[in-house]
Amino acid sequence: MSPSGEKVVLVGNHPPRQCGIATFTRDLREALSEARPQRELPVVALTDPGQNYDYPDEVRFEIHQDEARDYEDAGRFISLTGAGVISVQHEFGIFGGHAGEELLRLLSATETPVVSTLHTVLAEPDDHQRRVFRKLIERSARLVVMSRKGREILRDVWGVEDWKIAEIPHGIPDLPFVDPSFHHERFGLIGRKVILTFGLISPGKGIEDGIRAMAEVVKTHPEVCYVIVGATHPALIRECGEEYREELEALVQELGLEGNVRFENRYVDFDELQEWIGAADIYLTPYLNSAQITSGTLAYCYGSGKAVVSTPYWHAEELLGSGNGRLVGFRDPEGIAKAIRELLDDPASCLMMRKRAFLEGREMIWSRVAERYHALFDEVASEGSPVAASVVRPSSASPRSEEPALEWNFDHVLRMTDSTGMFQHARYALPWFDHGYCTDDNARALILCTQLEDEESFVSELDRVRTAAAAFLDAAFDRERKRFRNFMSFDRRWMEESGSEDSHGRAVWSLGVTSAKTRSKALRGWAIDVFDAAFPTLVDFTSPRSWAFGLLGISDYLDTYPGDLKARRIAAELGAKLLDLYDRTADEDWRWFEDSVTYDNPRLPQAMMLAGEITDNARMKQVGLESLRWLMEHQQGSGGCFRAVGSPGYWERGGEPASYDQQPLEATAAVAACLVARRIENGRYWDKEAARAYEWFLGRNDLRTPLYDRETGGCHDGLQPSRLNRNQGAESTLAFWMAHADMRRLRGIKEPAAETRSLKPFHHAYA
Structure with a gap:
């Protein structure tokens, strides 16, 4: 099993699911892996109702959002991986049940310590949110917030002590500081000034105010092009289709801005997104209310050295309040237009603003964020689990009637x-x-x-056999080669460097059965650890029976x-x-x-x-x-x-x-x-x-x-x-x-x- 803390399981959304938390989970994992390659970082991904995603290999376990049993299974799976820490990406809406309460089912099925990264911190929760969030606070060893405002709300509203709160900024890519015109040709925008808004499109983003502001901006700066990059939020699509986007397009036509507003109605990949950020002269984020504790899009653009115009939601106030951007009122198209014109009219001041933002953003790049998360995970893993939850054991009882007449005789x-x-x-x-x-016979044993x-009268006398067989298989497995040795002489000398493919398959089979069936948490933990290392080797074999034996174990697992x-x-x-x-x-x-x-x-x-x-x-x-x-x-x-x-x-x-x-x-x-x-x-x-x-x-x-x-x-x-x-x-x-x-x-x-x-x-x- 991995040393304590050397495996961290990330729980959250993950691409190809399209949402900000999915992107965050992927980017965090990649940064963690690059910073410390030896740390295992499997992902448990949440799949929204009615969807079916082709997840990449790093996603080891899938939870269907509304399936209660999936959460229990995931908790048991995490326990048996030997993980030192669970890193939860928390947003109420991504987990099943009232206010995402099914997450608690997962956390109750494992004793593994939890670090919860809070993508939302509510100052005025409803009753369901209050109950669920209170339990999450109790279950978490640490709570990560991305801003001072998040810390303030946890402390003042929820009564969380400072020692339990870690403030780590939203990570950003390490993009160079470049002249926006460098990217303009790529998008057919030569000679234009680009105002950018990006992210999944939904009414709360206030994009209609941005469009109305452009009607004023183009009177003095006809070269401006307001580019809105991003697909409509999938949840909004399911609820009411493209109604909101169609309203935005109608507004553009009504204001005669067809040549000054451009929709990129798609979910762009990361490489293209970086180019769009690079192409922006000004980033606009006209959100409609203050209660947004963090914005990944704002963090990306600010840290990349963009001039930012924003409404004063919490995260924007914190980043831009010192003069490194322009804050305007909510639902204030005229204020947005005025701020954009001032920046366009004073290139020198705009450049200084960009440089200050870029320099401050160096503390937000993913490599530094990953170092802080690793240090936090190490600290929490060293403390051990703060809970005494029992791992839920699946029932393996079987009917006992009409048995063969023979008595057991071992x-x-x-x-x-x-x-x-x-x-x-x-x-x-x-x-x-x-x-x-x-190995073959010890796997069978x-x-x-x-x-x-479950045959209670036999457990004690067979325990010695089981322990010896498991210890033999543990010794037989060569972790470097990912292969089992098979034959050992009576004087305990291995007779080969690698055993047959069939013996490897039988060993995997026994580990799959044990990881799924045994009562012993310690034995299950060992079995799943070796199983996880050994079963992928099967795909490189040529023996059909090795494939078959492996499939038997995988099936039980x-x-x-x-x-x-x-x-x-x-x-x-x-x-x-x-x-x-x-x-x-x-x-x-x-x-x-x-x-x-x-x-x-x-x-x-x-x-x-x-x-x-x-x-x-x-x-x-x-x-x-x-x-x-x-x-x-x-x-x-x-x-x-x-x-x-x-x-x-x-x-x-x-x-x-x-x-x-x-x-x-x-x-x-x-x-x-x-x-x-x-x-x-x-x-x-x-x-x-x-x-x-x-x-x-x-x-x-x-x-x-x-x-x-x-x-x-x-x-x-x-x-x-x-x-x-x-x-x-x-x-x-x-x-x-x-x-x-x-x-x-x-x-x-x-x-x-x-x-x-x-x-x-x-x-x-x-x-």
């Missing part, structure tokens, strides 16, 4: 485990030291123990943390890889992903179905179902019993499947895959197929001989032509108990099939 699992981990192989029922340990935590966009993207990519294999290989007679059917085969269709569920891709689900049905139809022995494709030998296209050595993990995978298919496709077919595969362990097989040993609690390593493999290794024993857990889950489900992912198999994926 004697052999315990026998096969020491303080290093679970041994690979056994001689009969004794651990076989010569073969040491492997971790999955089983985690999935059985996303059941609990559905807003993790990076996990969703990688799941979609892995699913697409499997689908492409199938489409290039399968035909009417061979409905498979490769030209051979080898080992752990049902995992491929199982992963295909899960990828289809994650991405809501009907084609993937269809391919998963048809390939699994095809495989199960061909895995039948005498009397219709389950007969796994044998190992070695397998089944080459055009040939006959090997009948032996039949491996337990094939039956386990078949049970789990059938349970996923059961969820997708109604009917009792998949129940029967799951039972057929499970009963293979109990004696319904080609030899009519049980592989499960009731005396030892172990499972034999395979079914050979005339006898059992008498050894009871870790893979086989874990495979049996995993299948048993799945069947126990299946027999507790009353309905013939389910429509929701809450009825996934007990572990829905074991190897």
Whole structure:
């Protein structure tokens, strides 16, 4: 896990959402990353109702604004990332509920300390705002304001002590001080004097007063062009379309200003915005009321050395009150016109004003703002959490009726485990030291123990196994290479620098299950930390089974943390890889992903179905179902019993499947895959197929001989032509108990099939 404080999660809007807070969140994150590259800075983004954004990779988790559960999921996700601090961008309207109260749901689901950057500080809140903001103040370790007025209101109205308030200005890009005419040719404005207003357009911006002022300005300065850059605010579009902009355009025509007012009706990117700021001779911000604690557009232009004419809202008063700009009254077009004419008529005074603003603005550039935020985050992280909130634990309880008659017996699992981990192989029922340990089996052990935590009578005896397995996987992971080693000798020496792709996939699978299912906050924190570092490597692999194993873990993980966009993207990519294999290989007679059917085969269709569920891709689900049905139809022995494709030998296209050595993990995978298919496709077919595969362990097989040993609690390593493999290794024993857990889950489900992912198999994926 990252050192305390070295990960900061930013919560707020983010592009491509179009709003000032989205831009601020992006710019702050970029500045923080540039100032301290080693600090991890994932973003939790708020998506407004009815929208669907293609977020960049830095956005790790998405909250749909009106979905209450998303906030709880996000809080748990943040806790398990090991973040030292949450940086909240607060504006009442971007969070769901009355006055954005759903933010409190997120913050109650994590103990991580909070730094809240306040984009609005209300002096006269309504009752809902008062209640929510009071709780935010209590939950926050520090409150960041961008002006002295913000500090004053927090202190005088809300009673916040000075030590809890940090005053950090709105960041600005570090633009050069240039003559505006340098940019005029770029926009076809040679010979013009440019008055600029930019930002999302809405009635509160007072642009109609700016237009009316131009009618007076052009009488003495006909070269003036008032440029209004920005799209109409999306919320206003949803409410009443372009009504406000059309009113502005009608006003321009009424005043005969078609040649002096120019609308750039679009959301411009950052590079173009910098050029528009550079092209401005005067920046005009004619807002209509005083209660604006900060304005990013004003900060940008002032710090870039622009002459500013503004109404006296709070932020403008603070920046311009010392004479570094001109303040005019609210709703005063004549005053605006007078201030603009005076600046145009006195170029020398205008230039001095610009230089003073530019020099003062050096304290506002993003690199310096980022340094102050980093120092604040370090301070808060070192103090630890001020709250004792409990992390909300998702329910993983499962029905307990109609279980298989067998009693749980973990004697052999315990026998096969020491303080290093679970041994690979056994001689009969004794651990076989010569073969040491492997990542594959410890991953399976971790999955089983985690999935059985809700079985209260088993937690204590399996805790030692779980701890050893987790510690083994932690040691196996090479953080520099982002790969797991697989084989370790009995004297604790790694036998390779990197293990197989499949072992890496199984390890990711176990971490996905653990990060989603375990009760232990410490273990979940560890699991999500290693999972987060390890699962992206899967996309570079070529083994279809590594993709499949990884998808099983990502699927469990996303059941609990559905807003993790990076996990969703990688799941979609892995699913697409499997689908492409199938489409290039399968035909009417061979409905498979490769030209051979080898080992752990049902995992491929199982992963295909899960990828289809994650991405809501009907084609993937269809391919998963048809390939699994095809495989199960061909895995039948005498009397219709389950007969796994044998190992070695397998089944080459055009040939006959090997009948032996039949491996337990094939039956386990078949049970789990059938349970996923059961969820997708109604009917009792998949129940029967799951039972057929499970009963293979109990004696319904080609030899009519049980592989499960009731005396030892172990499972034999395979079914050979005339006898059992008498050894009871870790893979086989874990495979049996995993299948048993799945069947126990299946027999507790009353309905013939389910429509929701809450009825996934007990572990829905074991190897």
